[in-house]
Amino acid sequence: MIAMMHVQPMEQKTLYQPAIAWQITSEGLMLHVEAPGIQAKDLDIEATEKTLTVQWTRHLRSDSVALYSEVKYGQFRRSVALPFAIERDRIESQLKHGILTLNLPKKQKPQPVKITLGKSTLSQPEPTPLETPVSLDEDPWAA
Template sequence: MLVTRFNPYKELKELESRLFNSYPAESDESSIIAFKPTVSTREGEFAYHVEVDLPGVKKEDINIDIKDNQIVISGERSFKEERQEKDYYKVESSYGKFQRSFALPENVDIENIEASSENGVLEVLLPKLKVEKAEVKKVCVK
């Protein structure tokens, strides 16, 4: 007989992740807790800006892919803190994978997308294509 841990909220969490298009809080394959970074987006005159809060995530652990007119930001973070004093030893660690994806507007210059990470904040710059304004031609009514 196989013994499994009962989680009364598992089905509710799965329903919530499907309804709100988020990521499951707990993976069935392994008991790794998902990391859900917050994202801010804004539109400027010449570009779209996406800022992702990624505290504790190294630049090397961040992946940005463009696929099927979507930008996919993914990666993983791991944290380990050890503290040893004469009367105790403490180790804390956490691990989490994340993935966020967004549909790209039609006027994004995909070839010139830039990304930078500083102080735990990833900024992705999505430049807009330069659209030349069509010259207005006046038509005389006869």
């Protein structure tokens, strides 16, 4: 029976794309990536404002010889273009039961700031010995 099986190399140079599912939430996106048998230390996750890439390598066990397996071994990589910009420093991730879950908060638009004349919200640097402080009531161009 074993002689009738066609055995292919278990670890191939193919780049596999893991299955994903994503949902739009009230705060942004929730992305689920199938990663069975993968540990958090083996994951490489990179994010820009508009893309997310998840990758890892699943290696064949070196202490055994498989006769047959439908499990894919090798490199896994998935990049997705996001529908909107995200807050990269607020991404939350969890790996549980072979599913990587990423919460990607939507980047908020900057709010306008009201500026009042005559008042500064910026801290002023201390004058150096080479500078002469000038008061706001003094004309700096008068000789």
